[in-house]
Amino acid sequence: MQAHASSSASQVVLVSGNRRCDASTLESNSRRAASALASTGIREDETIALLMRNDFPWFEATRAAGLLGIPTVPINWHLTPGEVAYILEDCNARVLVVHADLLSPDMISACGAREIIAVPTPPEVADPYGVPAAQSAVPANMRAWAAWISEFPEYDTDAARPVPPMFYTSGTTGQPKGVRRKGLPPEIAADTLRRTRVAFGLEEAGVRAVMSGPLYHSAPNSYAMRVVADGGLLVLQPRFDAAELLALIERFRIGHLHMVPTMFVRLLALPEALRTAFHPSGLRHVCHGAAPCPPEVKRRMIDWWGPVIHEYYAMTETGVITTATSEGWLAHPGSVGAAASGVTIRIVDAEGAECPVGTPGEILISSAATPYFAYHRADAKTAAARRGDCIATGDVGYLDADGYLYISDRKSDMVISGGVNIYPAEVEQQLLKMIGVSDCAVFGIPDAEFGERLVAMIETQEELDEVVLRAALRAQLAGYKVPKELRFVRQLPREDTGKIRKRLLREEWLAR
Numbered sequence: 001m002q003a004h005a006s007s008s009a010s011q012v013v014l015v016s017g018n019r020r021c022d023a024s025t026l027e028s029n030s031r032r033a034a035s036a037l038a039s040t041g042i043r044e045d046e047t048i049a050l051l052m053r054n055d056f057p058w059f060e061a062t063r064a065a066g067l068l069g070i071p072t073v074p075i076n077w078h079l080t081p082g083e084v085a086y087i088l089e090d091c092n093a094r095v096l097v098v099h100a101d102l103l104s105p106d107m108i109s110a111c112g113a114r115e116i117i118a119v120p121t122p123p124e125v126a127d128p129y130g131v132p133a134a135q136s137a138v139p140a141n142m143r144a145w146a147a148w149i150s151e152f153p154e155y156d157t158d159a160a161r162p163v164p165p166m167f168y169t170s171g172t173t174g175q176p177k178g179v180r181r182k183g184l185p186p187e188i189a190a191d192t193l194r195r196t197r198v199a200f201g202l203e204e205a206g207v208r209a210v211m212s213g214p215l216y217h218s219a220p221n222s223y224a225m226r227v228v229a230d231g232g233l234l235v236l237q238p239r240f241d242a243a244e245l246l247a248l249i250e251r252f253r254i255g256h257l258h259m260v261p262t263m264f265v266r267l268l269a270l271p272e273a274l275r276t277a278f279h280p281s282g283l284r285h286v287c288h289g290a291a292p293c294p295p296e297v298k299r300r301m302i303d304w305w306g307p308v309i310h311e312y313y314a315m316t317e318t319g320v321i322t323t324a325t326s327e328g329w330l331a332h333p334g335s336v337g338a339a340a341s342g343v344t345i346r347i348v349d350a351e352g353a354e355c356p357v358g359t360p361g362e363i364l365i366s367s368a369a370t371p372y373f374a375y376h377r378a379d380a381k382t383a384a385a386r387r388g389d390c391i392a393t394g395d396v397g398y399l400d401a402d403g404y405l406y407i408s409d410r411k412s413d414m415v416i417s418g419g420v421n422i423y424p425a426e427v428e429q430q431l432l433k434m435i436g437v438s439d440c441a442v443f444g445i446p447d448a449e450f451g452e453r454l455v456a457m458i459e460t461q462e463e464l465d466e467v468v469l470r471a472a473l474r475a476q477l478a479g480y481k482v483p484k485e486l487r488f489v490r491q492l493p494r495e496d497t498g499k500i501r502k503r504l505l506r507e508e509w510l511a512r
Helices: 023-038 056-068 081-090 105-111 123-129 145-150 186-200 218-229 242-251 261-268 272-277 295-305 326-331 379-385 424-431 466-476 502-511
Strands: 012-016 019-022 047-051 072-074 093-099 115-119 167-170 176-181 208-211 233-236 256-259 285-288 309-315 319-324 337-339 344-348 361-366 373-375 390-399 404-410 415-417 420-422 439-447 451-459 485-489
Touching: 012 023, 012 056, 019 023, 023 056, 023 145, 047 056, 047 081, 056 072, 056 145, 056 218, 072 167, 081 093, 081 105, 081 176, 115 145, 186 218, 186 285, 186 309, 186 319, 208 218, 208 242, 218 233, 218 256, 242 261, 256 261, 261 285, 261 295, 295 309, 295 326, 309 326, 309 337, 319 404, 326 337, 344 390, 373 379, 415 439, 415 451, 420 424, 424 439, 424 451, 424 466, 439 502, 466 485
Parallel strands: 012 233, 047 072, 047 093, 093 115, 208 233, 208 256, 256 285, 285 309, 451 485
Antiparallel strands: 012 019, 167 176, 176 373, 309 319, 319 337, 337 404, 344 361, 361 390, 390 404, 415 420, 439 451
């Protein structure tokens, strides 16, 4: 994350609550962090795991890892210690940089013998999550990030080719997979970056943006790092609050945003007086992705904020696939845009034949970068995702005559709730471990605020306690993976093969 040439050393590049960080301090701390991390003896086949909310040390650690040529592994802090332990082991993490309040005894145990570097949880992050002050401080027996890196000189060598972060994304089997996209030749890396800049509206340096999304997701991470690297101003909003966002936009003269549809829903739900008082004239490019946006929600946002709303469709595995301006979307409502520069989209049937215009099929994509994608330590899963020179997105959709892509379904059962991917198979595996659960089916249904919400149909011959069942699930899974609704039945509908007719269950649920 090299500071852009046009930014001065004293220019503020990061804001969080009442704290500020300028370009010179960020670069100095990052280089000291690189020396500190190198002192742990970290090897090229190891990683640096990050378990934090959005905070300054996240940027320092990421920049430091880039200097060393070592990948960071951002981890969703909502995950349970068991889920975190799996990722730490799979990615071969040497070091974990973590916010202090997340260091429960079970989490410390999950880290094993790894080096733990704790970051005090700042008040503006702790308050929205109800974290007591006592839990925000670094434990006395642990290394504190700022004090630790201050003991080292600035690292004076840049890696020949920085390695991008490795993000973990769950699969239909429920086991997370690390997505590797490394070794890109310079010209292909530059082409991929141009595509990303266009989708995010970051073609010019020095933009002023707010980041509300979590940096453990690939798109918010890429967006945030790009803004700071190009000498812009990035205001960190620890937890999304619609009214606060409007205030931040006006206070810091924000022109760029990265959002998900759930944020639009909450903005539109604000009192009319508050919405009317907000003047969006300074906004230049508001991009959204991660989940389908209801057409009526998007129309209302364009009516309110003007033609500054841009959409993109992307995957961690592939990067940006499509983009759509407000004008393009209004001419093709419901689409996710047309293929980004350098990307080819194919729609194929079950036999792999090309589908005619308007006919849904499996969505495959290819670009010069796709050969460099792989799942970490999962050759079989990598092979399963490939279709010749293409990668399967797991989605079903169609192209119209103008080349605009429409997502009509998902080939997998993945549910996207509030912009977060949830895989029912992982939840089903845990439910089947519960006493009294004979079988189950977990699926998503439309939700006005989150896009989708998770529900579970549970086959049982007993009277199960829903409160106890939820508590047992929460002990094994992150809270957002626990179904919003549970329904108990004596028998689930099945195919002749014995497979549960999940699609029928979903249709019947929606009909009710």
